[in-house]
Amino acid sequence: MDRRTFNATLALSLASALLASVTSVSAAQTAVNAGKEKCYGISLAGQNDCAAGPGTSCAGTSKVDYQGDAWKLVPTGTCTTIVTPKGTGSLTPLKRS
Structure with missing residues (x-):
């Protein structure tokens, strides 16, 4: 794997993790406010x-x-x-x- 592919994969992984984190916080808040x-x-x-x-x-x-x-x-x-x-x-x- 070349450096560009590695960096792109790493960036995509971090973005996915961040999105999952934000989504779970939002879902938890929705459950609390139900x-x-x-x-x-x-x-x-x-x-x-x-x-x-x-x-x-x-x-x-x-x-x-x-x-x-x-x-x-x-x-x-x-x-x-x-x-x-x-x-x-x-x-x-x-x-x-």
């Missing part, structure tokens, strides 16, 4: 799971309690029954800060 849904406007400041608006990176970045564009994962079917001082949870982002 039976859950995103619920907007229910998290306390800094306790959101993700999506907290412009200028934020993700989990734990909400600035205020019950921020409308920050969500938490909750058991499926429970979001809109969760009551906060600012109203109920929502399956879509809310227009409130």
Whole structure:
């Protein structure tokens, strides 16, 4: 096997291993989140799971309690029954800060 073939084979093997790793992490995350849904406007400041608006990176970045564009994962079917001082949870982002 010449050097080019070896390098190409090695690169392909590494790429395949990386793809398999990413796929298994994604599948594991999907299994963990099964039976859950995103619920907007229910998290306390800094306790959101993700999506907290412009200028934020993700989990734990909400600035205020019950921020409308920050969500938490909750058991499926429970979001809109969760009551906060600012109203109920929502399956879509809310227009409130």
